[in-house]
Amino acid sequence: MNTDGIAPEVRSILDAARSRGGGGDRLSVDPRSLADAFAAAEADGRVPLVAEVKPTSPTTEGERTDDPVALAREMVAGGAAALSVLTEPDHFGGSPETLERVRAAVDVPVLRKDFVLDEAGLDVVAADVILLIARFVGDDLADLVAAARDRGFQVLVETHTREEVEAAVAAGADVVGVNNRDLAELDVDLGTFERVAPAVPEGVTLIAESGVTTTDDVRRMRRAGADALLVGSAIMDGNVRENTHRLTHARE
Numbered sequence: 312m313n314t315d316g317i318a319p320e321v322r323s324i325l326d327a328a329r330s331r332g333g334g335g336d337r338l339s340v341d342p343r344s345l346a347d348a349f350a351a352a353e354a355d356g357r358v359p360l361v362a363e364v365k366p367t368s369p370t371t372e373g374e375r376t377d378d379p380v381a382l383a384r385e386m387v388a389g390g391a392a393a394l395s396v397l398t399e400p401d402h403f404g405g406s407p408e409t410l411e412r413v414r415a416a417v418d419v420p421v422l423r424k425d426f427v428l429d430e431a432g433l434d435v436v437a438a439d440v441i442l443l444i445a446r447f448v449g450d451d452l453a454d455l456v457a458a459a460r461d462r463g464f465q466v467l468v469e470t471h472t473r474e475e476v477e478a479a480v481a482a483g484a485d486v487v488g489v490n491n492r493d494l495a496e497l498d499v500d501l502g503t504f505e506r507v508a509p510a511v512p513e514g515v516t517l518i519a520e521s522g523v524t525t526t527d528d529v530r531r532m533r534r535a536g537a538d539a540l541l542v543g544s545a546i547m548d549g550n551v552r553e554n555t556h557r558l559t560h561a562r563e
């Protein structure tokens with residue numbers, strides 16, 4: 312992998328992911344449909360939102376120590392169409408067990424948010440959707456998408472540039488995220504999504520990730536073509552249910 316220009320915090324995350332490895336028994340999952348969950352939210356007048364259980368992160372101060380299951384339930388009560396759960400333990404305060412408990416407690420699709428770098432990294436915990444980050448898996452993307460689908464996972468491929476979107480589509484991705492956070496600098500620019508979204512073909516589900524804080528941000532991402540949004544910090548900061556409700560009801 313080319314790690315030139317990647318922020319030191321991110322290098323440390325990748326080193327930790329490599330040393331954890333992964334790989335238990337080969338998983339076989341029976342996933343809850345993400346497309347159906349987004350469609351149901353739309354039909355119900357809510358903005359399709361993936362709310363993220365993220366106790367902390369390299370760009371967050373402090374750590375939220377409430378029970379993640381209670382937080383997850385509040386997110387669903389606030390109208391989240393799906394959840395994302397960090398399973399990275401060393402920098403995000405997550406764990407595979409947390410995801411397992413959350414998934415057992417809710418009936419919406421749950422995304423496993425981690426830094427999966429190889430096939431063994433897929434076999435850690437059952438989830439409905441798994442994240443693959445185009446920049447970090449490079450030439451292995453198509454093989455990993457296929458390996459994840461063989462196990463039953465739906466796959467979200469995270470991108471940050473038009474070139475990565477093209478690579479994601481070539482690898483067969485049908486759900487693409489554009490991360491507004493630059494992994495080199497760790498700063499957030501919502502203009503990223505606006506610039507990159509036009510490269511995503513019709514028929515691909517498009518998710519705007521990171522940096523969405525206000526209802527205006529939600530509307531801005533929707534105008535730029537977001538089918539759904541992935542929001543962590545702005546939901547985790549304060550009353551989780553109210554935060555989720557506000558963002559899922561930010562219609563034009």
Ligand SMILES: O=P(O)(O)OC[C@@H](O)[C@@H](O)c1c[nH]c2ccccc12
Nearest residue numbers: 490520521522523541542543544545
């Ligand atoms: O807290 P934010 O700015 O709303 O961002 C959420 C999510 O997009 C972010 O946590 C994220 C995007 N891609 C990732 C990859 C790994 C870990 C975390 C992430």
